[in-house]
Amino acid sequence: MRLIVGYLATPSGKDGLVLGAQLARSLGAQLDICMVLPPDRTLPAKVPSEAGYDDILAARAHDWLAEAKASVPEDIQVKVHLSFHESFAQGLLDEVDRLSALAIVVGASGDGLLGRHAIGSVSTELLHSAHVPVALAPRGTRHSAATAIREVTCALGTRVGADVVLSTAVRTSELMQVPLRLVSLVALDPQNDLRDHRDTAESARERARNHAQDTLDIARAALPAEFPIEVIIADGSTVESAVRQLDWQDGDLAMVGSSRLAQPRKLFLGSTAAKMLRVLPVPMVVVPKHEFTQPEALS
Template structure:
């Protein structure tokens, strides 16, 4: 949680933001976020971050900056639409793509309010049922004004 979060006037979670990536484990994160929202009766916001920094996985050395951005946004949109299609039809969900020159600048473009919570998946490097904060989550954590929950990459057997 960011500094000062314990002084929040929020009485309950207002909205859960699920930061979805494309790597293995995104389905576990989405299921966990949905269960959380159902239990708390709160809406879900699916977010994909498009960071156009040099480490972007979608870069090709021949690409122009516009090519890179277009490919990254299309990739993010397809990821979010696939996640949204897996949800019940009447589920309160919104879909957002946040882009910027870096992960931090993309996170800063999002609207955050008191009572919001963000959920991210544990790094692919984590051992089963363990947390390991990946580089994207660590960059997000530096600028987030709301608490972050890191979800293990594998669900526990008796998670209900």
């Protein structure tokens, strides 16, 4: 089992690296730290003509990767990789295929608020094209005191792909041996597949309760007896307010499904996940929409 961290020698890169280490320890996975550099087109004037710019940049990158590797706790198996590609995101996706990795971990862009997510160009490209789960570390994750994942929270609606994210969350929680919290978003989603045009606020709430119970029953059937699991109906006037009302602690991990607009086995960040991302204080994993429902951890 291998996890890729898309790394840069920046605070954002360190945020992703810390999240990657937490995930790797919890899953018993190997951590692959990957740096992707753009190929050179023009040689800077300060670089001696006999020295290739790619060689000089690669040498510096190897130093950065060595420093990153040294920062990973010794109980985690780690390897480093350097490649060249025009697109950092596509370079990471190529590494996923080459290494048969299960997921990609990246940090927030540098202009976000501390403890919040900020989607940069690399994250955006990954969230529209990745064929494996993408784990997003909020800004400041590098300061986390958690050494592993404490709890998995799975946000669920009724749209296509909800069964995939549920089975992925169930399997991930079981592998990590951490509690699973299911959060039903049905009551907040005006386009959920259970809604009736005659619904009142109370009947919509009742549908949400039934959905939550059905989801809990499915999860319980897939997990060992006495496994710690709970279900919550998200409550609030908006998705953002509902997410803020939930209890979040250091080491928590949120998991959401890809948009219904996504192609099979691809990612596409939907409107609900995007709203959650704006206020979520913990890492988020976005799971691709698969054509099948086989439960696999982070895959």
